[in-house]
Amino acid sequence: MPEFRSEPRVGVWLIGARGSVATTVVAGCAAVTAGLNAPTGMVTETPLFADTGLPSLSSLVFGGHDTVDCPLPKRAEALAAGGVLPHGLPSALSSELTAADREIRSGGPSAGDTRDPDDLIDAFTTDILDFVRRHGLARAVVVNVASTEPTPTGSTLPPSSLYAAAALRAGCPYVNFTPSTGLHHPALASLADASGLPYAGRDGKTGQTLLRSVLGPMFAQRSLTVLAWSGTNLLGGGDGAALADPAAAAAKNAGKERVLADTLGRTPEGETHIDDVPALGDWKTAWDHITFDGFLGTRMTLQTTWQGCDSSLAAPLVLDLARLTSRAHEAGLTGPLTDLGFYFKDPVGDGPPALGDQYAALAGFAERLRELQGEGNAR
Amino acid sequence: MPEFRSEPRVGVWLIGARGSVATTVVAGCAAVTAGLNAPTGMVTETPLFADTGLPSLSSLVFGGHDTVDCPLPKRAEALAAGGVLPHGLPSALSSELTAADREIRSGGPSAGDTRDPDDLIDAFTTDILDFVRRHGLARAVVVNVASTEPTPTGSTLPPSSLYAAAALRAGCPYVNFTPSTGLHHPALASLADASGLPYAGRDGKTGQTLLRSVLGPMFAQRSLTVLAWSGTNLLGGGDGAALADPAAAAAKNAGKERVLADTLGRTPEGETHIDDVPALGDWKTAWDHITFDGFLGTRMTLQTTWQGCDSSLAAPLVLDLARLTSRAHEAGLTGPLTDLGFYFKDPVGDGPPALGDQYAALAGFAERLRELQGEGNAR
Amino acid sequence: MPEFRSEPRVGVWLIGARGSVATTVVAGCAAVTAGLNAPTGMVTETPLFADTGLPSLSSLVFGGHDTVDCPLPKRAEALAAGGVLPHGLPSALSSELTAADREIRSGGPSAGDTRDPDDLIDAFTTDILDFVRRHGLARAVVVNVASTEPTPTGSTLPPSSLYAAAALRAGCPYVNFTPSTGLHHPALASLADASGLPYAGRDGKTGQTLLRSVLGPMFAQRSLTVLAWSGTNLLGGGDGAALADPAAAAAKNAGKERVLADTLGRTPEGETHIDDVPALGDWKTAWDHITFDGFLGTRMTLQTTWQGCDSSLAAPLVLDLARLTSRAHEAGLTGPLTDLGFYFKDPVGDGPPALGDQYAALAGFAERLRELQGEGNAR
Amino acid sequence: MPEFRSEPRVGVWLIGARGSVATTVVAGCAAVTAGLNAPTGMVTETPLFADTGLPSLSSLVFGGHDTVDCPLPKRAEALAAGGVLPHGLPSALSSELTAADREIRSGGPSAGDTRDPDDLIDAFTTDILDFVRRHGLARAVVVNVASTEPTPTGSTLPPSSLYAAAALRAGCPYVNFTPSTGLHHPALASLADASGLPYAGRDGKTGQTLLRSVLGPMFAQRSLTVLAWSGTNLLGGGDGAALADPAAAAAKNAGKERVLADTLGRTPEGETHIDDVPALGDWKTAWDHITFDGFLGTRMTLQTTWQGCDSSLAAPLVLDLARLTSRAHEAGLTGPLTDLGFYFKDPVGDGPPALGDQYAALAGFAERLRELQGEGNAR
Structure with a gap:
C-alpha cells in the first residue's frame, strides 16, 4: 500500500x-x-x-x-x-x-x-x-x-x-x-x-516569429517563391525602449530572420523594424508584408497584423x-x-x-x- | 541495353x-x-x-x-x-x-x-x-x-x-x-x-483556406483559445458572380469552416462572406480577423489580408x-x-x-x- | 452691478x-x-x-x-x-x-x-x-x-x-x-x-462612416475614380445582436452608403456587412477595402482597419x-x-x-x- | 468677327x-x-x-x-x-x-x-x-x-x-x-x-501623406487625441534605392511629419520608415498605424494600407x-x-x-x- x-x-x-x-x-x-x-x-x-x-x-x-x-x-x-x-x-x-x-x-x-x-x-x-x-x-x-x-x-x-x-x-x-x-x-x-x-x-517565439514559423513553411511546401518579407513591430513597455537600441534590435532580428532563412531556404528581400511606441504599453502590433510569386510569375501579397500582449x-x-x-x-x-x-x-x-x-x-x-x-x- | x-x-x-x-x-x-x-x-x-x-x-x-x-x-x-x-x-x-x-x-x-x-x-x-x-x-x-x-x-x-x-x-x-x-x-x-x-x-485550397490550415494548427498547438474567426472575400471574374449566389457560397464556405473546426477542435464565432466585386477581375482579396484568448484571458487579435490571383x-x-x-x-x-x-x-x-x-x-x-x-x- | x-x-x-x-x-x-x-x-x-x-x-x-x-x-x-x-x-x-x-x-x-x-x-x-x-x-x-x-x-x-x-x-x-x-x-x-x-x-457618425466622410472627398477632390468600396463590421454587445437582424442592418447601411454616394458623386461596387461577434463585446472592428483607378487606368487599393469602442x-x-x-x-x-x-x-x-x-x-x-x-x- | x-x-x-x-x-x-x-x-x-x-x-x-x-x-x-x-x-x-x-x-x-x-x-x-x-x-x-x-x-x-x-x-x-x-x-x-x-x-503629396492630410484633420476636428502615428513605406524602383539612403529618407520624412504636426497641433510618438524592396518595382505599399485616445481615455487604433503606383x-x-x-x-x-x-x-x-x-x-x-x-x- x-x-x-x-x-x-x-x-x-x-x-x-x-x-x-x-x-x-x-x-x-x-x-x-x-x-x-x-x-x-x-x-x-x-x-x-x-x-x-x-x-x-x-x-x-x-x-x-x-x-x-x-x-x-x-x-x-x-x-x-x-x-x-x-x-x-x-x-x-x-x-x-x-x-x-x-x-x-x-x-x-x-x-x-x-x-x-x-x-x-x-x-x-x-x-x-x-x-x-x-x-x-x-x-x-x-x-x-x-x-x-x-x-x-x-x-x-x-x-x-x-x-x-x-x-x-x-x-x-x-x-x-x-x-x-x-x-x-x-x-x-x-x-x-x-x-x-x-x-x-x-x-x-511569441508573436511575429511564431507566425513566420508557420507561414514560411506554407510558402515552401506550396513551392511559392517568397521575394520579400518586410516587418514592423510597434511596442512600448520596457521592451520597446530596450529594443530601440539598434544593437539590441539587431540581436532580436537575427532570430526573426533565421526563421525565414531556415524555412524558405533562402533570405528574401525586406527589413524588420522594431519601434518604441510608449503609448502601446505592454501591447505589441506586428505588421508583416510578404511579396511572393505564383505560377507564371504572378506577383501576390500576404499581409498580417498581430496585436498581442507579449507578457x-x-x-x-x-x-x-x-x-x-x-x-x-x-x-x-x-x-x-x-x-x-x-x-x-x-x-x-x-x-x-x-x-x-x-x-x-x-x-x-x-x-x-x-x-x-x-x-x-x-x- | x-x-x-x-x-x-x-x-x-x-x-x-x-x-x-x-x-x-x-x-x-x-x-x-x-x-x-x-x-x-x-x-x-x-x-x-x-x-x-x-x-x-x-x-x-x-x-x-x-x-x-x-x-x-x-x-x-x-x-x-x-x-x-x-x-x-x-x-x-x-x-x-x-x-x-x-x-x-x-x-x-x-x-x-x-x-x-x-x-x-x-x-x-x-x-x-x-x-x-x-x-x-x-x-x-x-x-x-x-x-x-x-x-x-x-x-x-x-x-x-x-x-x-x-x-x-x-x-x-x-x-x-x-x-x-x-x-x-x-x-x-x-x-x-x-x-x-x-x-x-x-x-x-488556394488562398484563405490555405492560410487557415496553417494558422488554425498554430493556435491549437500553442493552446491559445480562438474565440472568433471572421472572414470576407472580395473577388470578381466569373467566380465572384457565381459565388454571389448564396447557395453556391454556402457550398464554398462549408469547406472553409470545416478546416477551422477540424484544426481548432471547435467552431469559433464568426461568419465568412464572399462578395462579387467585378472591378477586381480575376484577383481576390481575403481578409480574416481572428480573436483569441491568451494566458489569463488576455484578448488578442490576428488579421490577415491575402491578395492573390485564384487562377x-x-x-x-x-x-x-x-x-x-x-x-x-x-x-x-x-x-x-x-x-x-x-x-x-x-x-x-x-x-x-x-x-x-x-x-x-x-x-x-x-x-x-x-x-x-x-x-x-x-x- | x-x-x-x-x-x-x-x-x-x-x-x-x-x-x-x-x-x-x-x-x-x-x-x-x-x-x-x-x-x-x-x-x-x-x-x-x-x-x-x-x-x-x-x-x-x-x-x-x-x-x-x-x-x-x-x-x-x-x-x-x-x-x-x-x-x-x-x-x-x-x-x-x-x-x-x-x-x-x-x-x-x-x-x-x-x-x-x-x-x-x-x-x-x-x-x-x-x-x-x-x-x-x-x-x-x-x-x-x-x-x-x-x-x-x-x-x-x-x-x-x-x-x-x-x-x-x-x-x-x-x-x-x-x-x-x-x-x-x-x-x-x-x-x-x-x-x-x-x-x-x-x-x-462614429467610426467607419466617419472615415468614409473624409476618404470619399479625398478621392473626389483628387479626381481618382473609386470603383469599389467594400466593408465588413465586426461587433459584439447588444448592437451586434440587433444588427445581425438584416432589417436593422439595412437601416444602418443605408446611411453608410449615402455618405459614399454623396461624396463620390456615384455609388461604387461593393457591399457592407455587419456581423455579430459576441467575443468582441463593446468593441468594433471595421475593415474597408477600396479599389480605385489612377492615371491611365492604373488600379490601386486602400484598406483601412478601425478598431474602436462605439460607446x-x-x-x-x-x-x-x-x-x-x-x-x-x-x-x-x-x-x-x-x-x-x-x-x-x-x-x-x-x-x-x-x-x-x-x-x-x-x-x-x-x-x-x-x-x-x-x-x-x-x- | x-x-x-x-x-x-x-x-x-x-x-x-x-x-x-x-x-x-x-x-x-x-x-x-x-x-x-x-x-x-x-x-x-x-x-x-x-x-x-x-x-x-x-x-x-x-x-x-x-x-x-x-x-x-x-x-x-x-x-x-x-x-x-x-x-x-x-x-x-x-x-x-x-x-x-x-x-x-x-x-x-x-x-x-x-x-x-x-x-x-x-x-x-x-x-x-x-x-x-x-x-x-x-x-x-x-x-x-x-x-x-x-x-x-x-x-x-x-x-x-x-x-x-x-x-x-x-x-x-x-x-x-x-x-x-x-x-x-x-x-x-x-x-x-x-x-x-x-x-x-x-x-x-501622392500617397501616405495625402491620407495623413485628411486623417489628421479628422482626429483634430473630432477632438480625439492622437498618441502615436507610425508608418512603414515599402517601395522598389529607383525611388526605393534613393530613399534607402538615410539622408534622402530624412528629407522625405520631414514633409510627412510636418503634415501631422500641422494638422494635429502636436507631434505624436512614432517613426516613419522607408524600405527599399526591389521586388515591388514601381509599386508602393504604405502602412500607417495610429493609436488614439477617445472619451475617458479609451485607447483605439486605426490602420491604413495604401497600395499605389507612385508614378x-x-x-x-x-x-x-x-x-x-x-x-x-x-x-x-x-x-x-x-x-x-x-x-x-x-x-x-x-x-x-x-x-x-x-x-x-x-x-x-x-x-x-x-x-x-x-x-x-x-x-
Whole structure:
C-alpha cells in the first residue's frame, strides 16, 4: 500500500524577476493553481503531457535576480492597469506575489560595483543555492526573462552570461528566453558541456516569429517563391525602449530572420523594424508584408497584423519551459534540449524550423518523458 | 541495353475547359514545357517527387467540356490583359492553345436539351473516350474546374455529378477541384466503389483556406483559445458572380469552416462572406480577423489580408493533381486518395487537417510511388 | 452691478437610458465634471465653442426610458470590465449613476401591453414632463440612443417614432442618434413642422462612416475614380445582436452608403456587412477595402482597419448634441438643424457630405450662437 | 468677327526627364490628348478649372535634363512591363516619346566634370532657352521630378538648386515636386524674390501623406487625441534605392511629419520608415498605424494600407502643376503660389494643412484665374 508522499518542490529562478514577463509568470502560476484562470497558452497542461511526470504548478517556488526595486505586487497592479493581468488579480494574489518578491536578490553589477566577473558569478551562485536550501527544493531551474541586452562586441562576459555561468555553478538547468548571449558565449561552451546540465533557448517565439514559423513553411511546401518579407513591430513597455537600441534590435532580428532563412531556404528581400511606441504599453502590433510569386510569375501579397500582449504570450511558455527542464534534469537528460525548438526563435541544436515539425518533436519529447516515468514507476 | 521508348501520353480532360483556371492550366503547362517560365507553385516539380514516375508535363494532352464558346486563345488574351498571364504569352503559345481548344466539347445540358441524365452521361463518356482514342493516350484523368454550382436540393444529379459519372464510365480517375457535388452524390457512391478508380477532391485550397490550415494548427498547438474567426472575400471574374449566389457560397464556405473546426477542435464565432466585386477581375482579396484568448484571458487579435490571383494559385495544383492521379491509376491505386488532402479544403478520406501533416502525408505518397517505381524498374 | 444667478439646469432624456452609450454618457459627464477625465472627443469643449452660451456639463440632469431593468451602476461595472469605462470609475461615480437611474422610466410597449399608440405617446410625454417639473429644469432635450430597430414596413409608428412624438408633445428638442425612424415617419412630418422645435439626426457618425466622410472627398477632390468600396463590421454587445437582424442592418447601411454616394458623386461596387461577434463585446472592428483607378487606368487599393469602442466614440457626441440642441432651443432656432451634419451619417437638411465642410458648417453654427449670445448679454 | 488664332505652345522642362514620373507624364499627356485614356487624377480637367485659361494638354511640349541615357520609348516599355503604363501604350505613342526624348539634355555635373556651379547653371539655362527658341514656345515651366537627393550639409548648392537657379535665369516658373532643396537654398532666396517668377513646391503629396492630410484633420476636428502615428513605406524602383539612403529618407520624412504636426497641433510618438524592396518595382505599399485616445481615455487604433503606383499618382499632378504655373506666369502672378498647397507635403507659404481647406484654396485660385481670364477676354 503506497504511503502518501508530498510532491517535491521545484524552484524557478528568474533573471529579470521584476519585469512584466516574470510578474505575469508568478501571478499566472498562482492564478491557475488557485483555479481563478484556465491554463490557456500552456502546452504542458494539454493531454500531450499527461503522465510525463512534470512538476505540478503548485510545486513551483519563485525567486530571482533583478536590478530594479519596484516590488512585484506594485508591478502587478501596473500590469492590471495596462490590461495585461485581470483587474482584481493582483490583490487576490498579494500573498503569493509578496512571497516571490522576498526571494528576489539585487543582481548586478550596479554602477560603481568593483567586483570582477568571477566574483559576480559567485555571488549569483550563492543567491541561487541559498534559495534552494531555504526552501528545501528538489532542484531549481534558472530562466532568463530580462530585457534584451545589446550584442556584446568584445570578449567580456555580458550580464546574461554571468547569470548563465552562475546557473551552471549552482548545478541548475538553464533556459534563455531572450536573444541575449547567456550560455552562447564562447567562454562558456566547455563549461556547459562539462556541467552535464540540460539547457534550452534562445529567444522565446511569441508573436511575429511564431507566425513566420508557420507561414514560411506554407510558402515552401506550396513551392511559392517568397521575394520579400518586410516587418514592423510597434511596442512600448520596457521592451520597446530596450529594443530601440539598434544593437539590441539587431540581436532580436537575427532570430526573426533565421526563421525565414531556415524555412524558405533562402533570405528574401525586406527589413524588420522594431519601434518604441510608449503609448502601446505592454501591447505589441506586428505588421508583416510578404511579396511572393505564383505560377507564371504572378506577383501576390500576404499581409498580417498581430496585436498581442507579449507578457501574456511569454508567461505560459516560461512556465512550460521551467517544468520541462526541471523534469529533464530529474530524468538525467543533459546538454542542449533540441526537442524544445517549438518555443524558440533561435533554438539550440539542429531541430526542424517549421512549427508543425517542432510540435512533433515536442510530442516525441513528451513520449520520452512518459516512458522514463513509466520505468521510474515500475522500479 | 535499353532501347528508346517514347513516354506514353496522358490526357487531362477539364470540366470547365474554357474558364480562367483551365486556360491557365493549358497555357502554364505549355509555358513551363517550353522553358518560358519556372514551375512555381507545382509541388510535383520539387525534389519531393523525384523518381516517382509521374508523367512529364510534355506528355500531357488537354481537352474538356465547356458550355461557353470563347476560344482558348481569346480567353488567354483576356487573362493577360488582367495580369493573370504574362503579356506576350498567349501569342507565343497560340498553337498549343488552339490545339487544346479543338479538343473542347460543348457539354451540357443546354437550354431546351431533352436528353435525360443517362443520355447526357453517355454523351460525355463518348466525348472522353473519343479524345483518348484520337490521341492514342495511355490514360486520361478528368478534373472538374468549372464554376461552383449551387448545393443541389433534390435527388437529381447536378451537372458536376453527370460529368463525374462519365469519368467513371470512361474508366478515368476523377479530381474535383471545386466545392460542387461531383462524386459526392449518394447515387454515385457504389458506382465509385465498384469502378476501382482512384479519385481525389474536393475544393482546391488556394488562398484563405490555405492560410487557415496553417494558422488554425498554430493556435491549437500553442493552446491559445480562438474565440472568433471572421472572414470576407472580395473577388470578381466569373467566380465572384457565381459565388454571389448564396447557395453556391454556402457550398464554398462549408469547406472553409470545416478546416477551422477540424484544426481548432471547435467552431469559433464568426461568419465568412464572399462578395462579387467585378472591378477586381480575376484577383481576390481575403481578409480574416481572428480573436483569441491568451494566458489569463488576455484578448488578442490576428488579421490577415491575402491578395492573390485564384487562377494562378489553382493552375499548378491542377497540374499536380492530374499527374498524381494519372500515376496512381497506372500504379493500380484505387478509391479515395486520402494522402492528397494537402490540396483540398474538404478532402476525401480521414487525413489530417493541418497543412504540415498533409504535406507529410503527401511526402509519404511520393515515397510509395517511388517504391512502386523501383519495383517496376526492377521487373 | 450684476447679481449672481445660478445657471439654469437642463435635462437630457435618453431613449435607451440603460444601454452602453447612455451609461457612458452619464458616467462620462460626471467624470469630466469631477475633473477625473479630460473631455476627449467633445467638440463643444474646444475653443470653437467658447462664449457660445452652451449649458455647462455640470448643469445637465439625466433621465430617460428603457425597457431593461439592469441598474446603471451595475451596467457601468460591466462596461468597466469590458474596457469601455476606466476601472474604478463606476464606484467613484456611484451616486451620480444611482441618481440618473432613479430617473429612468420603463417605456414600452411591453409584451401584453394593450395601450394604443396615442396612449403610449401620452404616457411617455408625462414621464418627460414630470422629469422637467421634478427638477425645475429650464428645458430638456430628448436623445434616442436605443438599439437600432428594423426598418418599419407598414404605417404603424415604430417605438422610436412614439418617443419622438412624445418629445414634440413635451415641447422638447429631439436628437436621433440612431438609424431608427424617429421623426422621419411621414405621420410625424407636419407635427414636427408645427412644433417649432429644433431637431437633429440621424445616426451618429462614429467610426467607419466617419472615415468614409473624409476618404470619399479625398478621392473626389483628387479626381481618382473609386470603383469599389467594400466593408465588413465586426461587433459584439447588444448592437451586434440587433444588427445581425438584416432589417436593422439595412437601416444602418443605408446611411453608410449615402455618405459614399454623396461624396463620390456615384455609388461604387461593393457591399457592407455587419456581423455579430459576441467575443468582441463593446468593441468594433471595421475593415474597408477600396479599389480605385489612377492615371491611365492604373488600379490601386486602400484598406483601412478601425478598431474602436462605439460607446466611447458616441458618448461625447451625444453630450455635444444635447448641449447644442438645448442652446438652439433657448436661442429660438427651429426645425432641422442642418449645420449639425458633422455628427450624422444621414443628416437632416441639405448640408455638405464631406467632414471638412461639415466642420466648417458647425463652426458657422458656433459663430451664430456666439453672436446671439453677445446680443443676449448686451440686452 | 474673331479670327482663328492657334493656341500658343508651352514648354514643360523636366529635371529627371527619363525617370518613371517624367515618362508617365509625357506618355500620359499624349494618351489623354489622343483620347486613349481619361484624365483620371488631373484636377485641372475637372469642372473646377473650366474657363480659367489653362494651356490645353495638346499645347504642351516636353523636354528636360537627365543624367541617364535610357531613351524614353525604352523606359516606357519597362513601365508597361511593370504595370505602370497600359500594355500597348508605349508603341502607340512612340513618336511622341521619341520627340520628347530628343529634347532631353544630359545635365550634370557628371564624374570628372570641372565646371564650377555658375558654369553649370549657365549651361542648364542655355539648354532651356534653346528649347524655348527651337519650338517657339510662349513660355516654359521647369519641374523637378528627379530622385530625392540627400539633405545637403554644407553651403554648396546641390544639383537640384543648380537647376532651380537655371530656371530663374531662364525666366521660367519653377515647381519642385521632390523633397530636394531646389529653390529652398538660402543662396537662392533673394534671387527668387528678385526674379518676379511664380514658383511652387515642395514634395508632391501622392500617397501616405495625402491620407495623413485628411486623417489628421479628422482626429483634430473630432477632438480625439492622437498618441502615436507610425508608418512603414515599402517601395522598389529607383525611388526605393534613393530613399534607402538615410539622408534622402530624412528629407522625405520631414514633409510627412510636418503634415501631422500641422494638422494635429502636436507631434505624436512614432517613426516613419522607408524600405527599399526591389521586388515591388514601381509599386508602393504604405502602412500607417495610429493609436488614439477617445472619451475617458479609451485607447483605439486605426490602420491604413495604401497600395499605389507612385508614378501614376504623381504624373497627373505634375501636369496640373505645369499648367497652373504656366497660367500663373501668363497672368503675372509672382512669388510662392501658396494656393497650391493641395499638391505638396511641405508647401511654400502659409496655407492650411488640411486637404479639404487646401482644396478650397485651390478653388479660390481657379476663381481668380477665371476672373483674370474674363478681364483678359474683355480687353
